[in-house]
Amino acid sequence: xxxxxxxxxxxxxxxxxxxxxxxxxxxxxxxxxxxxxxxxxxxxxxxxxxxxxxxxxxxxxxxxxxxxxxxxxxxxxxxxxxxxxxxxxxxxxxxxxxxxxxxxxxxxxxxxxxxxxxxxxxxxxxxxxxxxxxxxxxxxxxxxxxxxxxxxxxxxxxxxxxxxxxxxxxxxxxxxxxxxxxxxxxxxxxxxxxxxxxxxxxxxxxxxxxxxxxxxxxxxxxxxxxxxxxxxxxxxxxxxxxxxxxxxxxxxxxxxxxxxxxxxxxxxxxxxxxxxxxxxxxxxxxxxxxxxxxxxxxxxxxxxxxxxxxxxxxxxxxxxxxxxxxxxxxxxxxxxxxxxxxxxxxxxxxxxxxxxxxxxxxxxxxxxxxxxxxxxxxxxxxxxxxxxxxxxxxxxxxxxxxxxxxxxxxxxxxxxxxxxxxxxxxxxxxxxxxxxxxxxxxxxxxxxxxxxxxxxxxxxxxxxxxxxxxxxxxxxxxxxxxxxxxxxxxxxxxxxxxxxxxxxxxxxxxxxxxxxxxxxxxxxxxxxxxxxxxxxxxxxxxxxxxxxxxxxxxxxxxxxxxxxxxxxxxxxxxxxxxxxxxxxxxxxxxxxxxxxxxxxxxxxxxxxxxxxxxxxxxxxxxxxxxxxxxxxxxxxxxxxxxxxxxxxxxxxxxxxxxxxxxxxxxxxxxxxxxxxxxxxxxxxxxxxxxxxxxxxxxxxxxxxxxxxxxxxxxxxxxxxxxxxxxxxxxxxxxxxxxxxxxxxxxxxxxxxxxxxxxxxxxxxxxxxxxxxxxxxxxxxxxxxxxxxxxxxxxxxxxxxxxxxxxxxxxxxxxxxxxxxxxxxxxxxxxxxxxxxxxxxxxxxxxxxxxxxxxxxxxxxxxxxxxx
Numbered sequence: 001x002x003x004x005x006x007x008x009x010x011x012x013x014x015x016x017x018x019x020x021x022x023x024x025x026x027x028x029x030x031x032x033x034x035x036x037x038x039x040x041x042x043x044x045x046x047x048x049x050x051x052x053x054x055x056x057x058x059x060x061x062x063x064x065x066x067x068x069x070x071x072x073x074x075x076x077x078x079x080x081x082x083x084x085x086x087x088x089x090x091x092x093x094x095x096x097x098x099x100x101x102x103x104x105x106x107x108x109x110x111x112x113x114x115x116x117x118x119x120x121x122x123x124x125x126x127x128x129x130x131x132x133x134x135x136x137x138x139x140x141x142x143x144x145x146x147x148x149x150x151x152x153x154x155x156x157x158x159x160x161x162x163x164x165x166x167x168x169x170x171x172x173x174x175x176x177x178x179x180x181x182x183x184x185x186x187x188x189x190x191x192x193x194x195x196x197x198x199x200x201x202x203x204x205x206x207x208x209x210x211x212x213x214x215x216x217x218x219x220x221x222x223x224x225x226x227x228x229x230x231x232x233x234x235x236x237x238x239x240x241x242x243x244x245x246x247x248x249x250x251x252x253x254x255x256x257x258x259x260x261x262x263x264x265x266x267x268x269x270x271x272x273x274x275x276x277x278x279x280x281x282x283x284x285x286x287x288x289x290x291x292x293x294x295x296x297x298x299x300x301x302x303x304x305x306x307x308x309x310x311x312x313x314x315x316x317x318x319x320x321x322x323x324x325x326x327x328x329x330x331x332x333x334x335x336x337x338x339x340x341x342x343x344x345x346x347x348x349x350x351x352x353x354x355x356x357x358x359x360x361x362x363x364x365x366x367x368x369x370x371x372x373x374x375x376x377x378x379x380x381x382x383x384x385x386x387x388x389x390x391x392x393x394x395x396x397x398x399x400x401x402x403x404x405x406x407x408x409x410x411x412x413x414x415x416x417x418x419x420x421x422x423x424x425x426x427x428x429x430x431x432x433x434x435x436x437x438x439x440x441x442x443x444x445x446x447x448x449x450x451x452x453x454x455x456x457x458x459x460x461x462x463x464x465x466x467x468x469x470x471x472x473x474x475x476x477x478x479x480x481x482x483x484x485x486x487x488x489x490x491x492x493x494x495x496x497x498x499x500x501x502x503x504x505x506x507x508x509x510x511x512x513x514x515x516x517x518x519x520x521x522x523x524x525x526x527x528x529x530x531x532x533x534x535x536x537x538x539x540x541x542x543x544x545x546x547x548x549x550x551x552x553x554x555x556x557x558x559x560x561x562x563x564x565x566x567x568x569x570x571x572x573x574x575x576x577x578x579x580x581x582x583x584x585x586x587x588x589x590x591x592x593x594x595x596x597x598x599x600x601x602x603x604x605x606x607x608x609x610x611x612x613x614x615x616x617x618x619x620x621x622x623x624x625x626x627x628x629x630x631x632x633x634x635x636x637x638x639x640x641x642x643x644x645x646x647x648x649x650x651x652x653x654x655x656x657x658x659x660x661x662x663x664x665x666x667x668x669x670x671x672x673x674x675x676x677x678x679x680x681x682x683x684x685x686x687x688x689x690x691x692x693x694x695x696x697x698x699x700x701x702x703x704x705x706x707x708x709x710x711x712x713x714x715x716x717x718x719x720x721x722x723x724x725x726x727x728x729x730x731x732x733x734x735x736x737x738x739x740x741x742x743x744x745x746x747x748x749x750x751x752x753x754x755x756x757x758x759x760x761x762x763x764x765x766x767x768x769x770x771x772x773x774x775x776x777x778x779x780x781x782x783x784x785x786x787x788x789x790x791x792x793x794x795x796x797x798x799x800x801x802x803x804x805x806x807x808x809x810x811x812x813x814x815x816x817x818x819x820x821x822x823x824x825x826x827x828x829x830x831x832x833x834x835x836x837x838x839x840x841x842x843x844x845x846x847x848x849x850x851x852x853x854x855x856x857x858x859x860x861x862x863x864x865x866x867x
Contacts (some may be wrong), residue, residue: 001123003075007019009073027849027863040133043133046074046085050113074086077101080101081099082101083099084098132815193710200707221684224681224684227677234670241663242667244663245659258644276626329569331569338558339558346554375504402473405469423446746766753802761777793821794821801815814843815846817846820847836858841860
């Protein structure tokens, strides 16, 4: 697109003005308010506003005080078309379009407006028009280049256009954000499942452990139950063995070992015969068994009444033992009170002795602490040290050296008064016939009375000497300010005071260290307070007559009384515990008697059912045969036992007695073991009931299912998340590569133009939206927003000019700059003129300015003056 000319009639302050534009650079210059910006506005308004528009911006173009309609005529070429386009607004509005090429055509009204826009849309990128149009005051803003299709086409020749796949990238990014945040952290369902997994695993592990504990508890219960059964069987065996041993000792017959085996076999045969006989009797007389069961119930009632009475007797005995224990405890309390009183008197006597010692020691410590505090206060108020004085003296020396060096390098004036006329140099009279020498380090006044007044100015002294002098003076002033003194002598005096205070501090600190030793200062005060508290009122001298040794003896006596009373309490408590144990056994016996009674009643109910069941299992004939065989076996074994007993008569009775004692001990140990195992079984049963009520196994199953569900869903989501992350990374990598290829021509064009201004060390970073992100100059990178106003303006306009050079001339648009480069200095303006001249060879550039000198060095530019 090329603008050939524009004519403004009754437009703002312009009555009638025509401006012809060259195909290269056109400079439209004139003073403020002459109408330069009106040309820029008219080009835009001609395209955007219909002749019927009543917008405020359109009304503002009507000349003030004139009832006329503003009119604009534009001659331009775009694509294959050459057009003349005219509009008038407000008064007698009209729109006219004359198409000169390729086919002559004339249109008016809305048809002309729509046709003009259609031609523009067909031949030029409207976004490009807006981007290359820089209104007044907008030169610091970068153009929006991302949507310019013409630029896309120019850059697309060098690589794939990144925006071609934006929809796909958006879908990938949307899917990625389902699983991850912009910073790559897990989010949404993936994050929730990841956070839930440790808790689910912990819950599962806890329930597994608790289930294992439950299993272990079940095993312990089973083993304890089995042990209890075994102990009961062993106890029965021990009872038999004890009876056999006692019988053997009493009878003193047979060898004990043989007799025991014979008796055991005979006893087994007897039990076998008895079982066979009992089976036959149950078959024959169930009615008799029912009666026997009734008798058993009555027997159980009698036993229950007996054990209940025994339990009540044990309760009475327990109450008496409890009263005895309470009496012994009261005696113990009285003995403890006497011992406490004796200990308190001894502690007060010792505390009074300790108070005197601690008070004297703490008085000495406080004196030394006061000296330390005064010395520290002096040191804290004086910051000048001997090292500071030494450093300050060095700085004074360096200053004198620098002053002497400058004086030595300065010009020297040697004056000798020859006559009687008074001569003074810098206020100093020069004596007659005597030479005086002056160094010219500053303005020097030479006054010859009534003759001449001469001022001698020093020449340029060596810069290195000036720097040394200024540096020395600055260092000295800074050090004096830091130390808070005016002179070296003042600093030395303050340093000496600080040194004396440091000596006092060292001496007092050393004395304090000796006084305090390994003790803590606060602990000493606390010890004195405790001792004073224990010592009590010094006026109370009731205990002063008693010596510490006597008090110690009294404490020992009362302590022994406490020990005796405590032993009696322990004895009473032991007796109470023993009686309580007997009472508990009586209660257990009562519970067992109750259980026996209930069992006898249940047995009576089940007898009828058992008869038919027994006959189905064994016939009467088979039971008779079994009874006959068992009786024969019993007779044989009894004979053998009789023979063994005969042999035992000749045995050693002492050996038999030892075996009897062993049998008695075995019986007692098995009784204790049975009680211990029974208690363990009861405890484990109670624990099992509590644990079973919790439903641990059900909870474990639910927790396992929940854990597997979370793991399964998490694994599935992680696979999806990893897949979309891999796809995103791959797509972004390809996108970045395409972006680099896509942006490269634009970046090169900007750097090529920008190096004219900034030099060869220039490079820029371009964003995906074709905006300048940062500028790097000679290795130093600065963000665009952090650059100076002038640099931002220059780079923003260079970006637009780069677009103009990249876009093909046939599809390009003119660059219109309204009062641009107001932030640029003279040197950079000269470089910008070179750039504009170069761009003008291939693109149309229109500059509207009130300062034409800014663009006076643009090669090939044409200037149009407005007045």
